[in-house]
Amino acid sequence: MPLIRQARRQGGLALLAKQQGLRLTRQRRLIYSILEAAQTHLNAKQILAEAQKFDPGIDQVTIYRNLAVLKRLRVVDELDLLHLKGDQHYYEARQVRAHSHVACLSCGKVFEFYTPAMKTIDQALEKECGFEVSFTRIEIGGYCAECRKKRGVSPASLKGHKVPRSVEPERI
Amino acid sequence: MPLIRQARRQGGLALLAKQQGLRLTRQRRLIYSILEAAQTHLNAKQILAEAQKFDPGIDQVTIYRNLAVLKRLRVVDELDLLHLKGDQHYYEARQVRAHSHVACLSCGKVFEFYTPAMKTIDQALEKECGFEVSFTRIEIGGYCAECRKKRGVSPASLKGHKVPRSVEPERI
DNA sequence: ATCTATTTGCAAGTCATTTGCAATAACAAC
DNA sequence: GTTGTTATTGCAAATGACTTGCAAATAGAT
Structure with a gap:
């Protein structure tokens, strides 16, 4: 533009x-x-x-x-x-350029990530559907390398428990 | 899981x-x-x-x-x-499988779209950052083929004008 | 300097979502 | 089946992000 x-x-x-x-x-x-x-x-x-x-x-x-x-x-x-x-x-x-927000569901850290495949998505959509992409929003949730090390691979218990809202990892 | x-x-x-x-x-x-x-x-x-x-x-x-x-x-x-x-x-x-929501900023239509590149993103994140992906959310905004035909390629004026909230195309 | 439409700040609203709490109902143990 | 414990429900009231109405202020063209 x-x-x-x-x-x-x-x-x-x-x-x-x-x-x-x-x-x-x-x-x-x-x-x-x-x-x-x-x-x-x-x-x-x-x-x-x-x-x-x-x-x-x-x-x-x-x-x-x-x-x-x-x-x-x-x-x-x-x-x-x-x-x-x-x-x-x-x-x-x-x-x-397009980028994504990656959020760790354990520690709450958010960082940005880019890989060329993101551009590929827009191109596929354009080619397959004739859609003109204005913007792409990619949000990824999961567990970061550090938290995986610290707590083993498995996410915390799924059982609900109260945590202050601003801190709650809010698993989706 | x-x-x-x-x-x-x-x-x-x-x-x-x-x-x-x-x-x-x-x-x-x-x-x-x-x-x-x-x-x-x-x-x-x-x-x-x-x-x-x-x-x-x-x-x-x-x-x-x-x-x-x-x-x-x-x-x-x-x-x-x-x-x-x-x-x-x-x-x-x-x-x-991962899929995205694609929204037309002109007519408001929302549809789902999948392309293998979406999986590629998760793999890249895993490989490059050691991040374990739980879910990926992809949301794309733009103009669908129909609206592009109808109104030419250019999106409507960027100038703000009032439209009932439930109808407003809310350009981002 | 003047004029006019945009923008601002304030106060009051709106609306999705949440919380406190007593009453209800699942389900495990008898 | 009955009982006891604890999750869950429904109601009412609260929260909090965001919006709107409106008169006063001001950007920017003339």
Whole structure:
């Protein structure tokens, strides 16, 4: 998408926004720059906290509204991360190539992973169904090498037991 | 997982549930059988509606609680479908092989797609990272062949405009 | 500097999902 | 079959992410 690349080249959303009749407000710039600077995905609450360091008056609605705009502009991706971290959405500045989020169901760690097969999926879909892929979201759950070592291969008991929500490994 | 296969073979959850100290209530059976019979993903509300046809007194909390149990037992998968259909979760009885949900951003249609490359991803992750994959969720957004024909290749204007929530194509 | 449409912040809503709790029912042991 | 224990249910109330209405503020074109 040439539009997006152009916007990036001038260090922001200026051109892209202008072409859509959107305005580049202080808040909008800030929210985008936070996502751009973050090396990882953030949820609305985290973005709000970060934004308030620079603009204490900024409201959460502004975060939500701008995330919606940035999604429409396709410069930000929305993820769901398997609800591993609770029921919020996570956002990240759009990456160049497809990648997946891999979550360890034992320790809760989330990392990104890329392999060429991801591109192959899109190509197959295009060829077999004539579908034009805009974005692909791949989320993988399982057990990381460390946890496998630590606890043997078998996942913890499936029996439910209470754990604080923010910590719960939420096996799916 | 041999446990799951066993449970399936006897036509339900009996063995699997017993081994976890869980009870096979009327409601639990019903909810599982609805998902098993459905050829597609359903959300909590749809499951409740269907369940009430057979058990009018069944409550929505029972749906939610049992979906959580069935997820833990790994006989039901939870999807998010890109929030194309609103902010609810969708559930389906666990399928044998990995598959993806492909959503058309224009008409809202969701279909399933499988290509061997999906398996390749899991293998790459296993080989490169020593990660044990439990499940893979692939969600793809874009434009289906029909909509591409109808409206030309370009997606609708990116400019925001109000559309009832249940209908909005929610471009990401 | 002016004008107009977009955007903001606040307050109040919405809605899926969760939790507390007493009553009910599974199922194992008699 | 009866009994006892404990998981599960249904109800009502709460939670929490996200959205909406609206008047005031401001970006950006003229």
